[in-house]
Amino acid sequence: MNFEHLRALAAIIDEGTFEAAADLLKISPSAVSQRIKALENSVGRTVVRRGVPCAPTEAGAVLLRMARQVQVLEAETRHALGNGVSSRTVTPVAVNADSLITWFVPVLHEAAGWTDTTLDLHVEDQDHSSRLLRQGDVIAAVTADPAPVNGCRVERLGFMRYVPVAAPALHRRFTNGAGVDWAGMPMLEFNAKDDLQRQVLRSRGVDRTPPTHTIPSSEGFLAALRAGLGWGMIPELQLDTDLADGTLILLEEQAHRDVALHWQTWSLESERLNRITAAVRAAGRRQLRTTGQDRGKAAPGRP
Amino acid sequence: MNFEHLRALAAIIDEGTFEAAADLLKISPSAVSQRIKALENSVGRTVVRRGVPCAPTEAGAVLLRMARQVQVLEAETRHALGNGVSSRTVTPVAVNADSLITWFVPVLHEAAGWTDTTLDLHVEDQDHSSRLLRQGDVIAAVTADPAPVNGCRVERLGFMRYVPVAAPALHRRFTNGAGVDWAGMPMLEFNAKDDLQRQVLRSRGVDRTPPTHTIPSSEGFLAALRAGLGWGMIPELQLDTDLADGTLILLEEQAHRDVALHWQTWSLESERLNRITAAVRAAGRRQLRTTGQDRGKAAPGRP
Structure with missing residues (x-):
């Protein structure tokens, strides 16, 4: 597998079309096609469902998640090496609507002090959050579901x-x-x-x-x-x-x-991810209840 | 065209599957299939894209909108005849997020006094609102777009x-x-x-x-x-x-x-629709500006 190929896949999904991905990567559309073809040959499956917008196939979703993880690691490595210090990486996080405007607010205050990242919040219900985690669209999520998405860590925040x-x-x-x-x-x-x-x-x-x-x-x-x-x-x-x-x-x-809330993140050693986890954990501890009626089962709650 | 057939189509789209539609209509799944087949024969096109959930085809969307309109008229007729007075009909309306929590609030107060209808609000951006109007999922919408959806009336509310x-x-x-x-x-x-x-x-x-x-x-x-x-x-x-x-x-x-906001509704003589239009118009008049920078062109604004 090749980083360039994964980057092409992520660009297509982010931008929606091969042409827009080419613009973003500053290469030709046919170079984008070639990278996707190479990726498809290497895994022996179709990875992009052509359409407007383009969408990942099941195999593509697996690769896309790897692509996102590589992007996170690459950005942190670059930052550690002192390159691109002035640019920020984006931290995509899913959070349910009720949390965002209540106990999650201190996380926004914390994040206001971070100079190496911006937040890209997705306000989603829990089912959708799991899908976003699975296909790598977010690297962490507040969910009502205690079952970890494959490749993710989960901890209970409170009720x-x-x-x-x-x-x-x-x-x-x-x-x-x-x-x-x-x-x-x-x-x-x-x-x-x-x-x-x-x-x-x-x-x-x-x-x-x-x-x-x-x-x-x-x-x-x-x-x-x-x-x-x-x-x-x-x-x-x-x-x-x-x-x-x-x-x-x-x-x-x-x-x-009482709805139990959980914090799911990719199992990835990332300083940035650890930092937001610490902020979310602290905010949860301050405002969520430590005990509740619901003892850990998934409760169908408010998205 | 047959009311029963249209009702079957609406039930499939609302419930997602033929089986659930059958449950709702208290008929057998094969009776639902037969109604859809009859509808497809009468218009000479496929109307439902089979899947989970089922979705209307382009022709299906046109029929679906007619089905919704018939439902509105039927409910009002029933109400006027004094049947089912105790049951309420649902009024599906799209409104953008910023409007809902500001100038639209008095509409909620008004609606609290209505005993014949409940609100089904869709919080959507303007592009999506047009699609919802077009396929009949909502009967009215607050939009930034002044161009009427085919078969709809539009008026400017303010800025x-x-x-x-x-x-x-x-x-x-x-x-x-x-x-x-x-x-x-x-x-x-x-x-x-x-x-x-x-x-x-x-x-x-x-x-x-x-x-x-x-x-x-x-x-x-x-x-x-x-x-x-x-x-x-x-x-x-x-x-x-x-x-x-x-x-x-x-x-x-x-x-x-300044973002110009418009009220789009189906061109339908409905007492219920007129009532919500009056409430929305009054709320807009109280809190929106009557003049703005933007003079009626579609302004890409906040969804």
Whole structure:
């Protein structure tokens, strides 16, 4: 295998076409084709699915991940040798939406002091994060899934607690002598994969789905809760003063759900990766819970 | 064309597989197949690309949109006839991330009072919104693009102003006697399509791209600005007290960018669609600017 060939593959996937990859690498499109052909001959399989944009085949994804790892190592070696000190390498990391705007914020503060790297955040749900790790699009990810992606290390960061809240007016409209009318009160969902609200309904023995609004944005979800559009599960970390000032009320003390969060990274000895891992670990320790209901199983949570 | 056939098509696309569509429609998978085959015979083209999940072909997308429109009309007719009053129909709407958490919030408040519909929001960039409108996945969208999708109505809502801001510490580090060092100061981008920062750099004659962090979340973007990770363009509507309390400072008075926002809806006489249009129009009028730099051309803006 040849570094130049791997670099050509990464450029095609990053840029989408052979022509754009050629521009990036400052070589001719036919030179790009030749490198890919050489790569395909050496592994005996097709590596790029031609299309707009081009996509890696299964074999291509494996090679692409190696290409990314080589890029990381190369950049660090260059940096250690004192070449290209002024240029920064990109650190691609996947993080779920709710984490990014809550406990992950101190990582951004830390990263503001790093002069050798920039962050390329991917805000993705957990399934997609695993795919991004597998094909080398990110080198690390916050995931709800404790099962390591092949070739990755995983550690548990802690638990993110979600609590059921609603605007007072909505709560009044759907509360009677028997308590909250869970089957009738409109509900919010982050997206189709967000099972947190339904978990609460099931635990209350409610099998009818109430009218459901879908709001796939962490901040939008909170805005919709405040607007009284529906009730929903929200990270306690995102609540701030809403409970204290009565903008939102806690529906039931006991109906919270704890989602275990994990940090997955490539098994790669990289100073840069170790540094971000240390920052993420410290941020998690400061704001996530150390114990939760969920004891390590994958909990279908909020992406 | 037959309503049952269209309904089968919509169910397959919504649920992903013929089997799941059969479950939803409470018919057998072979009955679903027969309906699709009948639909394909009647239009003389394939309408579903078999896969996991199934996807509409080009012809299928045209039919799918008709299917959605029929669903809207059917639901309203049912409602008008007094049947199924207690059930709600879903209103799928696309809105860009920055709008959702700023001027669009009053629409959520309005919608909290509607008892006949739930919102299914899609937070998408403008290109994707057009595709969603075209294939009938949403019936209305906030877009930056003034060109109506075929079969849609479009009206301008107003202008969203973006201003360049940074944390004071970052600003100090990259300001010298000559002013802001635009080529050196790290920058934030929402994603690869977010051209707002580069527009400002170009207008300042800067052709080198500074170190760039990518943060594809409106709230995360603001958190990263506050953390001093980089400078960036932020909706003035999102700034709140940040400028007043010195958390962020305005880099240049004159470097703002105005993005024209439009409301596109299907050309369909629907009471429900008219109601959300009225709410969106009113919310836009309250918070968006009526004039801007950009005079109606499509401005590549923040998704």
